[in-house]
Amino acid sequence: MRHLPYFCRGEVVKGFGRGSKELGIPTANFSEQVVESFPSDIPTGIYYGWACVGNGDVHKMVLSIGWNPFYKNIKKSVETHIIHTFKEDFYGEILSIVITGYIRPEKNFDSLDALISAIQEDIEEAKRQLDLPEHLKLKEDNFFHLPEGKISKQPGLSASLKSLQQSGQQPSSLYSGMSSLSKCQPQLIVVQGGVLKGKQTMHLPLTRQKPPLVRL
């Protein structure tokens, strides 16, 4: 499918709180700004891929893009269920995902139980698909391995230019981080010590302080 694999990174914000309470399946929501940064022609529906919270481990995930017809949402959402048990919530953390495959369109259901069963089947399908080599290889993508753990929370997207430089990567090998970051929020990407716009890099003095907020 066009646009896949799709890399995205953004802060986890509050949704309607239904995932855990009503479905028993928590889903981490991206902000409206990140949702709007998705390609307008990416089909709504249910996908699978890999996800990582902050600098944590990379886990399998399932993802819903759309309006949740069962709940008739007015706003489009992008919600990730990570196939892992976390000790606590992670609102405000940076969630990094790579979407690798498509499962099905969003559907309406006659009952909550039917929706839950469908999501459980999606999870099983995702687990199977993600064990295939073509999907498994993306678990190890550089996108998830920004050295020194410099992914910070503000202002939404950041990465460590210094770390990327220190890791000896050439711009061409930064494709996943760069292209995915720029796809995700093309207008502003702040890097510790620098600001990236698309594939441009503007060097600023590297300091131990918070990266400067510069609007391009």
Ligand SMILES: Cc1cc2nc3c(=O)[nH]c(=O)nc-3n(C[C@H](O)[C@H](O)[C@H](O)COP(=O)(O)O)c2cc1C
């Ligand atoms: C794998 C997966 C499949 C989903 N499929 C559907 C669906 O077919 N129809 C639908 O209305 N919502 C679907 N959802 C969205 C759930 O309804 C949504 O996650 C739930 O309303 C929780 O939303 P909240 O986190 O904003 O509270 C799906 C979610 C996931 C993670």
Ligand SMILES: Nc1ncnc2c1ncn2[C@@H]1O[C@H](COP(=O)(O)OP(=O)(O)O)[C@@H](O)[C@H]1O
């Ligand atoms: N395995 C998980 N996958 C996704 N989110 C999880 C998971 N475990 C805990 N969470 C937390 O639960 C939140 C989602 O819960 P949910 O009830 O769907 O509320 P909301 O509607 O605010 O997203 C996430 O934002 C995250 O902080």
